[in-house]
Amino acid sequence: MSLAATLRRTGGSITLSIPKAVAKALAVDAGSVVELEVQGRTLSVTPSRRSLAERLAASPSSPARWARDETLEDVPVGRELL
Numbered sequence: 038m039s040l041a042a043t044l045r046r047t048g049g050s051i052t053l054s055i056p057k058a059v060a061k062a063l064a065v066d067a068g069s070v071v072e073l074e075v076q077g078r079t080l081s082v083t084p085s086r087r088s089l090a091e092r093l094a095a096s097p098s099s100p101a102r103w104a105r106d107e108t109l110e111d112v113p114v115g116r117e118l119l
Contacts, residue, residue, distance in 0.1 A: 038062060055082070 040059060045052045055065070063084055065071060070085040087095075 053082075 038059065040056050042054055042056060045054070055063075060066065063071075063082075065084050070087075072083045072085050074081040074083070
């Protein structure tokens with residue numbers, strides 16, 4: 038897939054907007070971390086591959102800190118308490 042994009046100035050940086058089709062093909066969205074590689078005049082953008090250790094370090098360390106969906110009902114629905 039080959040597409041053109043226009044660079045824009047945002048504050049002191051230059052911003053590259055990724056077309057929706059490219060973002061979908063790379064499985065990235067706003068907030069995704071990507072790796073940039075420059076070889077000569079070629080810029081490569083690759084979704085970052087975090088290791089399991091990095092993902093675990095970023096997650097809450099105890100179940101008490103896990104995000105809970107308060108709309109779920111946490112009551113026994115069968116014979117779980119036997």
